[in-house]
Amino acid sequence: MTFTATTKSLSHLLLCSSILVSSSWTFCVSAGTNQQFHINIPTLERGASINGQLDEPQWQNAAIAELEYETSPGENIAAPVATQVKIFATDKSLFVSFIAKDPDSSASNNLIRANITDRDALWGDDLVGIKLDTFNDERLAYQFFVNPYGVQMDSIENELTGEESNAWDGIWHSSARKTDEGYLVELELPLRLFNFDSKLDIQTWGIEFIRFYPRDKTHRLSTHSIDRNNNCQLCQLGTATGLKGIEPGQDLQLTPSLVMNRNSQRDLDPLDDWRSDNNIEPGLDIRWGITPNTLLSATINPDFSQVEADAGQLDINSTFALFYPEKRAFFLDNKDYFDTQLQLLHTRNIVSPDYGVKLTSKIDNHTFAVMATNDTKTNFLVPGNLSSDIASIDEESYNLAGRYRADFGSELSIGALVTAKQSEQYHNYVASGDVKYQPTQQDTITAQYVFSTTEYPDDLYKEFCSEDTCIPDSSCELGDCGINERVLRTKLDDAISDDFYRLKYVHKRRNWFAFTQYESAGDDFRADLGFISRVDVTKLVAGGGYIWYPQDSSFNRIELSGDWDISHNQSGELIEQEAEARLEFEGSMQSFTALGFVNRDRVGRRHDASSLAIDGNTQMFTENVGWLYFEFTPFRQISVELDADYGDSIDYSNDRLGTQLFINPGIEWNITDSVSLDLSHMYRSLDVDDGELFTANLTDVRLSWYFNINNFIRISSIYTDIQRDPSLYLYSSPKESEQSLGNEILYGYKLNPQSVFYLGYSDGMQSNDNIDSLTKDEQTYFMKLSYAWLL
Template sequence: MPSTAISKALLSTLLLVTSSCAFSVFSGTSEQFHIDIVTLEQGATIDGRLDEPQWLQASITELKYETSPGENIAAPVATQVKIFATETSLFVSFVAQDPDSSASSNLIRANITDRDSLWGDDLVGIKLDTFNDERLAYQFFVNPYGVQMDSIENELTGQESNAWDGIWHSSARKTPQGYLVEMELPLRLFNFDSSLDIQTWGIEFIRFYPRDKNHRLSSHSIDRNNNCQLCQLGTSTGLEGLESGQDLQLTPSLVMNRSSQRDLDPSQEWKSDNNIEPGLDIRWGITPNTLLSATINPDFSQVEADAGQLDINSTFALFYPEKRAFFLDNKDYFDTQLQLLHTRNIVSPDYGVKLTSKVDNHTFALMATNDTKTNFLVPGNLSSDIASIDEESHNLAGRYRADFGSELSIGALVTAKQSEQYHNYVVSGDVKYKPTQHDTLTAQYVFSTTEYPVDLFKEFCSQDTCLPDNSCELGDCGTNERVLRTKLDQEISDDFYRLKYIHKRRNWYAFTQYESAGDDFRADLGFISRVDVTKFVAGGGYIWYPLNSSFSRIELRGDWDISHNQAGELIEQEAEAKIEFEASMQSYTAIGFINRKHVGRRHDASTLAIEGNTQMFTENIGWLYSSFTPARQISLELDAEYGDSIDYSNDRLGTQLLINPEVEWNITDSVSLELSHMYRRLDVNEGNLFTANLTDVRLSWYFNISNFIRISSIYTDIQRDPSLYLYYTPKESQQNLGNEVLYGYKLNPQSVFYLGYSDGMQSNNNIDTLTRDEQTYFMKLSYAWLL
């Protein structure tokens, strides 16, 4: 369907919805659960003692329900919660009774570890929807050692992100009867409507009690026949007389590093560079529902190495998540159903500014930064890659969303990325409609305009020279779709749209989705890796909740999808079936089978045609994923796959074996070892094409919840048989080793001191032993001043 017809159809649907709906309220209700929060003049000292008189005046409730794996049954252990407020903070305490806390059994699962790395521990916490509109909820959890975990749950996208880090206070200690926790949540953490005399917030108190199964305990029951979680919060009222003062946080930072590189030759001298970079982050809460963030010469260095990934026999660019504080703050205000803003594309900015606000039912967000370089993703339908222009770019993103009751949200997003010879502008509209508690309809339409530098295509030529027909003179020409996608002599424009419908009940669900990305569509501030493609998906599943069984949940699921390019030529057709089990030892196991038809590489690199220019292959693949905790100290995971796999380098079918075991061993409560190994092997008729191994090892020792030392190594070993490659001759052997030693002190997420060393080593056909070719010494110091 043409894009104009689609946009008219979306508009007609939207007008019909807004004109005919009588909106009911699904957000937190007092019938579900209710607590009145008293406001006191003085707060409590957060020391894990609960001996102040304020706790005697606090509001009290209990966690009476187990919502998983049991379905609203009586909680197996007792948990008492107390809560009160002052004009500046919310105070919460938990007294968690536990029959396993005695010295003889000591089955409480708790570790001194990094913030946000607590899943699997005993936890208590609170969920707060400060606008009580079921759009976003803050979550705060603490384990028996006082280690914190916070996150934001986004009902619009259905995702939960623990990347956000707030500054709040907690303390905990074990007792002969279990453990207790104290929390202080400064109101400056939250966005809320300050014009109200008395606040009404959605609320849930939660405890995770992991033993043979991970029991989730709650202040109220949860209906599995309702697919909206934030709709089922209870309510809290109170918080009278909140001061909507102008909260200000200043975080100066200083980063120093010495980086050295040399060619891969032990006889070469090192070339070193010393850098000292001061910076400043500013966070100004103009009102409780309006936040201004700014950064000057920010430190966006990666202190913690990204998880290792094998980039072999893959044609699409790898995805890496965002970890930088400025971009994560109120990131959810920019989210849509499509990933149109992926700020990892902004690599090295000198400054940034962001304004986010929510007024009544209207949400606004605006962000602007520069970037000393211009990086973006060049998408395609068979491959994608990262392009880089050595020019400063300016980046802009703006988001608006209107919420009409609980059922309907309408939003718009604009992004812009521009340098001297390049620009990409994107405009999007989206809608989410929930006519019942079982049904959800989402739709999004996006339009883009892009102009590339005239010689950008040369970046993707293997030998730095391109022939007049756009193909490469030498090298791996068959995968160079990026040359044709970037060899343009004029501005290009195109659109993307997606329609999705889900019907979900307690025991079964069904869904269908259709999306279309035009040939010339680009979203360079996002992560849309496939264009010139249409895709239709349909599927569903059935769920059992066995009683009196070692299994707590069984799900049978299947789906079918088909993809074409915009010319209607078949790219892929796939059917998948899988079965999932949740059972004893906190185990989760999924087994699946895939039957897929997919095209290989293009034979003629000078055209984007599929039919008559590619070969269609049929793949049959079986896979397994399993995770379980056989003992308090050990968690195990296994990801395995065996079956047919396209050899994209040589355009033929091979047989792949993938095995990826992972082990997390808590040697003591403060010392942990994480070990992951990935083994991939691809065989063709003539022999073994390649064998790849990746090992990721991380040893952490926490002296207390603030001080730690971490040693990490990521080792990659790829062995190929060059005689089996038909179009080019690759390296026979390739080895890489990256090491890092890091000492860290964290007073809070923004007040930190890091001191570390990292290096990189390689070997290749010419040098057969690992040789160091880069090394870095670094220090970072930052402190958050709360004014």
């Protein structure tokens, strides 16, 4: 094991020694190591022009590496194609170039898979890129990839959560072009992008150069081998030294914006007049790198609207609130600093703020993050063990989140998170502690404890029922009144407090894995700035699987796995017990296939709605469901996927068992390298003894045309059609027919992720039992302009 002569390395060595003395474990991991791969990055006086030519003399003095290994699907075998990378630095930027060869030079332009598309939407394309752990501590790594047209993709890999997020968007520069031998890529990564310890004369960063080479299979190529018997990814990076005396320099970014829109609405009546509002909103985002390790972000009168609609979701025969991902830039910047194993911060709960400020910092092995915003609305999730829903209070709220994490060597991380959401008549305060311990390469233990205290407004419960049916009593039998679980969990006389805890153990080796997890959410636990949709529940899960890596086969990976889980409420009453078996294949035509079978016993709705009891108040149903998912790329231009299941399903409206069919096909057709069509359709039906209870269809169509990597036009439509048989509903009289159609046409110009111009139009149409044809009831014209000034 090689250690550099730094304070950090010495402390790491001392920690390893103490672990060896105090326990039976004899394994201690450093971060990126010279044994994996090493490169010394020279610092030059002048940078290169990013034009895809590589004809400047600076490249002759750059460090050179070859991507000699295929790490997937082959296991550290020789790379099937040649890739050369060069790298050097100046006092302001890193410069990297790739020469990616294709074996059939006469047809390379036809074999290369590349499209002009959205930033961060490149998976499936030929790609080259770099992974950098600038503190070489295995916690976070920046990733930058470019396709043969110069389209960018960046992300942050988080070893603590085991997730990779492309939500982060940096401003950097790239150029690429196809050649007779393959393609060539140049990129410049300004040092202002990175957090690193500028006090060091010589830097040591974790590094990996990567190429994705998709043909019949997607080949991952690297500068070094990857051990599949090691459960840690970032500790298998190589090292880059050099970068002598680099400083990130002044890092101040000002992004003024202007948003203009005209929104018109009317009741669902073609004869009604339109009610229109015109809005002009100037705003300012500030991003200031106070030190190389500390970033301050602030926003004043921000535009937090989304330019493009969320993907369509069907909300039928479901008792829990739908989840939508965050897309807004201010909240995504350094989002990973707030992450824990539980989703205690989900910023979509902050709807319409007037201002926000965020401070993130990393000092030695300590990471800090704090964020504060107001919100002109107060939205939060009301959880339960059989259902959840979104509540809204017409008051301004104040929102705060703070996170601290300490990393003791590479094996141990300890953190804390606090959140607060408060308005005049309401508050929710949350405090959490978490730990992640990796005693060996194969073993990971995580634990988290959370405590919350909450106070609701006295009349909040009325939001979930009509006022004349909001008094729970014993006569409130199934279907006889408007009481539901959300009413009982919000009709409270005093503030409530409770806790949540989770303990998880994972053992993972090259060919097999096993895991177990136990969690408990108290009756009165709430995490209103997060997305915890189930409370008053305990859950135990155990599972494992075996993995084969066939040689000389059309399949390159086969996994057989399964798990068993059981859930009770806090009184020990059974809610659900489930066993599932799965089989997965990866193989030719970049295919992935998974299929499985689930046997599940779980309860339906409560009979006496005035009680939260399970035993004697619910019926237990047995569901047997088979499911299938596959995706493959039969041709260069076409990718296909299908998600489907068939089997028993509880009819929650009527508390009985039915038979569900769910089919969700999708196709991505790259008509040309710059024109693409994304089409998906979702079909769901539920049959009961006396007939078909409902059918639901959702179609999502998006047509994109890119003039170049900066300019595009996109047309999208989301159509929903739900048909019910009201005669089959026992306790309610739903609408027989519901239809909706949302359309949008959008022109966009993106100089970089923060310098953008959007111009668009959207509308919404609906029909129901009273209006039998789609009728427009909403329309919006909008324009957004922002420009990032880098000072």
